[in-house]
Amino acid sequence: AQKVTQAQTEISVVEKEDVTLDCVYETRDTTYYLFWYKQPPSGELVFLIRRNSFDEQNEISGRYSWNFQKSTSSFNFTITASQVVDSAVYFCALSVVSFNKFYFGSGTKLNVKP
Amino acid sequence: NAGVMQNPRHLVRRRGQEARLRCSPMKGHSHVYWYRQLPEEGLKFMVYLQKENIIDESGMPKERFSAEFPKEGPSILRIQQVVRGDSAAYFCASSGQGRTEAFFGQGTRLTVV
Numbered sequence: 667a668q669k670v671t672q673a674q675t676e677i678s679v680v681e682k683e684d685v686t687l688d689c690v691y692e693t694r695d696t697t698y699y700l701f702w703y704k705q706p707p708s709g710e711l712v713f714l715i716r717r718n719s720f721d722e723q724n725e726i727s728g729r730y731s732w733n734f735q736k737s738t739s740s741f742n743f744t745i746t747a748s749q750v751v752d753s754a755v756y757f758c759a760l761s762v763v764s765f766n767k768f769y770f771g772s773g774t775k776l777n778v779k780p
Numbered sequence: 781n782a783g784v785m786q787n788p789r790h791l792v793r794r795r796g797q798e799a800r801l802r803c804s805p806m807k808g809h810s811h812v813y814w815y816r817q818l819p820e821e822g823l824k825f826m827v828y829l830q831k832e833n834i835i836d837e838s839g840m841p842k843e844r845f846s847a848e849f850p851k852e853g854p855s856i857l858r859i860q861q862v863v864r865g866d867s868a869a870y871f872c873a874s875s876g877q878g879r880t881e882a883f884f885g886q887g888t889r890l891t892v893v
Contacts, residue, residue: 709869710886757822770822
């Protein structure tokens with residue numbers, strides 16, 4: 667069975683602070699994909715990143731970085747120098763190779779205060 | 781904009797009415813997925829369809845819900861005799877033949893009053 671756990675329900679930080687959003691996943695498949703999506707107050711889902719299970723390289727994109735560790739089944743997301751516009755709900759998701767389904771975590775609500 | 785298009789964006793229905801949600805996949809995509817997001821929750825898989833076929837409906841409620849993806853036209857998620865508990869955001873995603881990527885629409889927010 668597949669499962670994604672985002673233990674942090676809500677996080678509040680002050681602008682310019684760094685913040686890390688945790689994601690732990692479970693799967694028995696050896697080939698899978700991990701994703702992060704941002705859901706701003708307007709409600710749409712904004713794709714941030716996709717990682718496949720064979721690529722453990724960390725990735726940096728501007729203020730965003732992702733740490734993928736298969737040994738701990740984690741795919742954590744860090745925002746450096748947070749901004750008010752980063753305020754949103756962030757979802758981690760898992761899809762096994764067939765892509766029939768995404769398994770979403772319950773989301774972490776990030777509040778960035780000025 | 782060649783993205784996944786969902787309409788309407790917002791839908792209000794009275795209890796007992798029918799709700800029809802539409803999803804036009806990205807151009808060239810023949811795989812469609814529907815997800816439901818209840819308030820304050822993550823998205824939950826409902827159904828996966830290819831053109832004219834339901835591949836996996838393991839997440840669909842047993843009654844009142846149905847989905848189709850005809851040869852021509854958008855995919856339709858139909859909810860009959862809606863109840864307040866159906867109030868949620870319904871998202872559609874599509875992928876191409878290789879299914880190596882899936883793109884989400886902006887969602888339809890259903891409110892049952």
